[in-house]
Amino acid sequence: MYEEVYNEEYVRISGELQKLRQDKSKIETGNVSIEQYKERVDEIIKVIKEQEGLLTEFDDKIFNALVDRIEILEPTHFVFILRNGMRVEERV
Incomplete structure (x- = not known):
């Protein structure tokens, strides 16, 4: 009897x-x-x-530092996956 109780408690x-x-x-x-x-x-x-200053044109250094990958859902619907895990959707 004690062995049975012991085994149940052990499990x-x-x-x-x-x-x-x-x-x-x-x-x-x-x-x-x-x-x-x-x-x-x-x-x-x-x-x-x-x-430095305002951006007046595309800066690939900043883009590459911020964006991990781009998912193309439709020809006019993109999702930018940022390096911090955030998702930014864009429709054009």
């Missing part, structure tokens, strides 16, 4: 421990993601601050 506690380990891993991964996001935002701010 229950082991399950809880596994869930807590998974939760901890998710939290740690989230903290890394937040740090990476902050670094990317800081890079964008740095590029913008380095710009």
Whole structure:
């Protein structure tokens, strides 16, 4: 009888421990993601601050620093995926 209770509690506690380990891993991964996001935002701010005066023409350095990729949904509908993860939709 004691062995049965012990085994039931062992299984229950082991399950809880596994869930807590998974939760901890998710939290740690989230903290890394937040740090990476902050670094990317800081890079964008740095590029913008380095710009002198107003832009009068296309600047590929700024564009490449800000934009990770472009998704073309339709010939007149684009989505710019910025390096910080933001999405900017544009229709022309």
